[in-house]
Amino acid sequence: MKITDPNSSDRTTTLSSLRAGLPFLWTSDMRGTPALANGFDKRLTAAAMARLQRFQPLVARLFPELASDGGRVRSELKQAPHMQKTMDVKQGKVWIKCDHALPVAGSVKARGGFHEVFEYAESIAAAAGISLHDRVEGLDAPEVRALFARHEIAVGSTGNLGLAIGTMAAALGFRAVVHMSSDAKEWKKARLRARGATVVEHSGDYADAVAAGRQQAQGQLNCHFVDDENSASLFAGYSTAGAELQEQLMTAGVVVDASHPLFVYIPCGVGGAPGGIAHGLADIFGPFVHCFFVEPVSSPCVLIDLATGRTDSVYDYGLDNRTEADGLAVPRASRFAMDSVRHLVAGACTVRDEDLLRDLYLLEQTEKIRVEPSAAAGFAAVRALCNSEQATSYLSRHGLTGHMQQATHVVWSTGGLLLPEADFRAYHDRGSALAAPCSMLVTSNHQAALAS
Numbered sequence: 330m331k332i333t334d335p336n337s338s339d340r341t342t343t344l345s346s347l348r349a350g351l352p353f354l355w356t357s358d359m360r361g362t363p364a365l366a367n368g369f370d371k372r373l374t375a376a377a378m379a380r381l382q383r384f385q386p387l388v389a390r391l392f393p394e395l396a397s398d399g400g401r402v403r404s405e406l407k408q409a410p411h412m413q414k415t416m417d418v419k420q421g422k423v424w425i426k427c428d429h430a431l432p433v434a435g436s437v438k439a440r441g442g443f444h445e446v447f448e449y450a451e452s453i454a455a456a457a458g459i460s461l462h463d464r465v466e467g468l469d470a471p472e473v474r475a476l477f478a479r480h481e482i483a484v485g486s487t488g489n490l491g492l493a494i495g496t497m498a499a500a501l502g503f504r505a506v507v508h509m510s511s512d513a514k515e516w517k518k519a520r521l522r523a524r525g526a527t528v529v530e531h532s533g534d535y536a537d538a539v540a541a542g543r544q545q546a547q548g549q550l551n552c553h554f555v556d557d558e559n560s561a562s563l564f565a566g567y568s569t570a571g572a573e574l575q576e577q578l579m580t581a582g583v584v585v586d587a588s589h590p591l592f593v594y595i596p597c598g599v600g601g602a603p604g605g606i607a608h609g610l611a612d613i614f615g616p617f618v619h620c621f622f623v624e625p626v627s628s629p630c631v632l633i634d635l636a637t638g639r640t641d642s643v644y645d646y647g648l649d650n651r652t653e654a655d656g657l658a659v660p661r662a663s664r665f666a667m668d669s670v671r672h673l674v675a676g677a678c679t680v681r682d683e684d685l686l687r688d689l690y691l692l693e694q695t696e697k698i699r700v701e702p703s704a705a706a707g708f709a710a711v712r713a714l715c716n717s718e719q720a721t722s723y724l725s726r727h728g729l730t731g732h733m734q735q736a737t738h739v740v741w742s743t744g745g746l747l748l749p750e751a752d753f754r755a756y757h758d759r760g761s762a763l764a765a766p767c768s769m770l771v772t773s774n775h776q777a778a779l780a781s
């Protein structure tokens with residue numbers, strides 16, 4: 330395989346910046362190379378769209394909050410002019426894809442997670458000779474629920490994937506078991522238990538929770554393990570976001586073509602959700618979409634994989650995988666996701682926790698949008714694209730320098746709806762202190778002057 334950064338001094342810079350925990354933008358020169366044969370088959374996107382649609386009537390019945398939208402799980406696309414001004418982005422327009430508000434699951438995990446639960450439900454029903462065709466509502470019948478109750482759906486998660494899988498699996502009548510890492514938040518565990526899911530706590534990190542869950546599921550009859558490190562079904566569900574965004578951009582009158590580039594910035598953990606989204610978008614917009622993945626400086630496993638071609642752990646780079654962005658605290662990338670997107674991702678960048686919290690605060694101040702720390706990661710990438718040498722060189726390599734005035738920047742805000750008020754407030758206050766050191770100084774000087 331071809332390794333990026335043929336110029337080895339670039340590669341050395343990338344790796345030493347990563348080791349030092351410095352925010353860094355890496356851009357790819359692999360775009361357009363042929364996809365690897367063991368990657369994702371894009372026909373699965375259409376199948377996933379059809380499956381999610383088939384389940385809408387049932388979802389509408391199980392979750393009253395979705396009844397008004399006919400059981401469709403989707404998020405808004407909003408322009409963010411005030412945040413854009415605060416960030417001082419002068420070229421193009423900044424939009425937010427509001428997956429933080431995806432109903433029921435409260436995060437980007439909804440499309441992928443629900444899809445895998447539905448696919449498993451259909452396969453169990455089919456194996457029992459229950460034919461559904463266009464009548465998925467039949468899955469709500471008592472005898473079908475009794476069948477599902479004899480089956481288990483298990484998953485390993487830092488939190489949000491567990492919330493999506495556990496909630497939907499329990500709602501359909503399955504036994505739901507969620508293996509959680511030590512960094513998973515208490516309120517997520519409590520919420521899952523309230524929904525009827527079993528939460529198994531593990532002392533290690535995300536990868537340990539996945540490994541433990543996978544092992545436990547293996548020995549068990551009638552158990553399906555949702556493997557976040559290796560799932561085409563999750564990936565297919567995520568990829569349906571491409572058509573959703575296309576529809577919304579069209580409705581908003583936003584053109585995407587050679588002289589109107591589309592930049593999409595997606596917070597990244599194992600790479601499954603951003604990978605699926607990037608895949609769905611690339612199928613539609615081809616070379617005119619440029620997807621950047623964003624990771625915490627302490628957990629840049631996807632950047633390491635992209636830059637070196639090796640699925641190494643962040644611990645091998647002396648990093649500790651500790652971050653407030655719990656949805657992104659992942660030590661090793663998904664091999665499957667990387668094989669599926671290596672040829673189409675534009676780049677990856679890292680962000681410090683201080684910047685996440687400051688942007689979380691600024692977003693609430695400017696646009697009244699509340700996100701969790703992970704979901705604020707995309708804004709740092711917009712700044713990196715507008716203000717770094719690496720980005721300038723990427724834009725000129727792709728003939729985009731003269732078209733940036735017509736650029737569309739879509740920041741994917743990936744989670745936050747279910748975050749308890751007190752947790753949000755704590756992040757917000759820390760972000761506020763980080764955002765305003767100058768004005769605080771003025772205030773305290775002012776007070777000092779008044780006191781004297």
Ligand SMILES: *Cc1c(COP(=O)(O)O)cnc(C)c1O
Binds near residue numbers: 490
């Ligand atoms: C899971 C998650 C991501 C990233 O998804 P991966 O598939 O792990 O790359 C981003 N943001 C939030 C809030 C998440 O929960």
